[in-house]
Amino acid sequence: MERYIVGSTWDRLNRNGINTNFKYVFESLGAVNNIYDESQSTLSKAEDVLNASVKINDENVSVQNQINDLILMNGSSDAEVIQARIATGESFTVLKERLDKRDKNLLSRGANVYDFGAIGDNQSDDTQALLDFLNHSSEKKYLADGTYRVTSPISIIAEGISLSGPGKIVMDSEKEVSHILKIVGNFNSVSVEVDGNNVASTGIEVEGAEIDVKGCIVSNILSSSAMAKGISAYPKGNVNIKGNSIRKIISTGDSTFGNANGAARGVYVNFTEDSTDTITVSDNYISDISGEEGDAIHLISSDVRFKTLVYDNTVTNFSRRAIKIQHSGVSAWDNTIIEVDVDPTNAVRAIDIIGAVSYTHLRAHETRGN
Numbered sequence: 001m002e003r004y005i006v007g008s009t010w011d012r013l014n015r016n017g018i019n020t021n022f023k024y025v026f027e028s029l030g031a032v033n034n035i036y037d038e039s040q041s042t043l044s045k046a047e048d049v050l051n052a053s054v055k056i057n058d059e060n061v062s063v064q065n066q067i068n069d070l071i072l073m074n075g076s077s078d079a080e081v082i083q084a085r086i087a088t089g090e091s092f093t094v095l096k097e098r099l100d101k102r103d104k105n106l107l108s109r110g111a112n113v114y115d116f117g118a119i120g121d122n123q124s125d126d127t128q129a130l131l132d133f134l135n136h137s138s139e140k141k142y143l144a145d146g147t148y149r150v151t152s153p154i155s156i157i158a159e160g161i162s163l164s165g166p167g168k169i170v171m172d173s174e175k176e177v178s179h180i181l182k183i184v185g186n187f188n189s190v191s192v193e194v195d196g197n198n199v200a201s202t203g204i205e206v207e208g209a210e211i212d213v214k215g216c217i218v219s220n221i222l223s224s225s226a227m228a229k230g231i232s233a234y235p236k237g238n239v240n241i242k243g244n245s246i247r248k249i250i251s252t253g254d255s256t257f258g259n260a261n262g263a264a265r266g267v268y269v270n271f272t273e274d275s276t277d278t279i280t281v282s283d284n285y286i287s288d289i290s291g292e293e294g295d296a297i298h299l300i301s302s303d304v305r306f307k308t309l310v311y312d313n314t315v316t317n318f319s320r321r322a323i324k325i326q327h328s329g330v331s332a333w334d335n336t337i338i339e340v341d342v343d344p345t346n347a348v349r350a351i352d353i354i355g356a357v358s359y360t361h362l363r364a365h366e367t368r369g370n
Contacts, residue, residue: 110140113148113167120146120167127151130169134158143167143192153200155182164191168217171200176224179205179232186210186237193217202229203246209237209277216244224252227260228291229268235306238277241267244284251291262292266315269308271301271327279308286315294319300326311335323351 111133113120118129126148133141134156143165149172161183169192171180179202180194189212194203196219203218211233218230230246233239246266253262266286269279279299286296296315299308308330315322316338323332337350 110142111136111138112142112144113165114144118146118148120144120148122147122149122170125149125151125172127154130154131156134161134163143169150180153177153179153182155179156184158183158185158188160187161185162189164189168193168195170195171197173199175199176201178202181205184208188212189214191215195219196221198222201226202232205229205232205234206239207234207236209235209239211235211239213239213241214243218244219247221249222252223250223261225261227251227263227265227268229265230286231266232268232270233279234270234272235275235277235279236273237275238279239269240280241269241284242280242282246284246286248288249290249294251294253292264289264291264294264319265298266296266318267298269299271299271304271306274305277307279306281308281310282312284313286313287317289315289318291319295321295324297322298324298326299330301328305329314338321349321352325351325353
């Protein structure tokens, strides 16, 4: 519709023209309103797009921050992310591939118990994590600082492993169990702390040849039905038990003197076959070995020849003997023996030799009573 040009005379034509002009104005206003409504709708859509863009950007920032944490860098550029996927000339499709390979390389150098899901908070059940850790193919095994509670005995068959670290394994069974840690195999080394929590009959048990049990701490071993042993060894070749601290090994007994129930041992070595190798028991501190027959060190065999050296040990507060020898080929010297709280009804001997031959250098460096 076009606007009408009103003339100078007031006639019917001009009046109709004015009406036409008003109609033009009203239609124009309607068109303006329509344009305004459309612009508001467009603006609202634009705001939705902007909000969505802000949200996407926030998510991108979050992802970037996570990537930054993974690659341990302060920057945030895409170039750095690409760099993180490249190592020593090798390129990876995604960062996870490189990290997985890094983990594999680290485990090849040695396994950390934390890598297998252990918590070590003295509350969680770490039994399965420790089994996975100890059964891993890695030879070097690090028991990181922490207290690892287990609800059943840990037993493994392994060759050439080295287990060490500041962590402590605590037995948390509701009933008495045979042992805390048992390792069967050759060329193994153990240096850890175990606590029987008065429900384990044996602390650490090893069987095999070329074995080192050094610097271990064993405590709170208790049995109400069998022999209680701090460190127990069944040697097939060279075994070195050195520098360990063994405390509170108790067997409550059954009032039948001389049987296994009621026998407590700090170090127990049972020889089952002849060998030209050597067993060494030295520099251990053994204390509080009690029961109907509490012996700090006990060496026993059935007519087996196996050279054995026992020296520089300190034993105190035992209910029967410092050293009990039922095995041939033993040399013992310079052991410090301290008798404390002796039960007069149970004769205490520094060194007791029973049915054995070929002993040399049997000497207690120091024996004193309180």
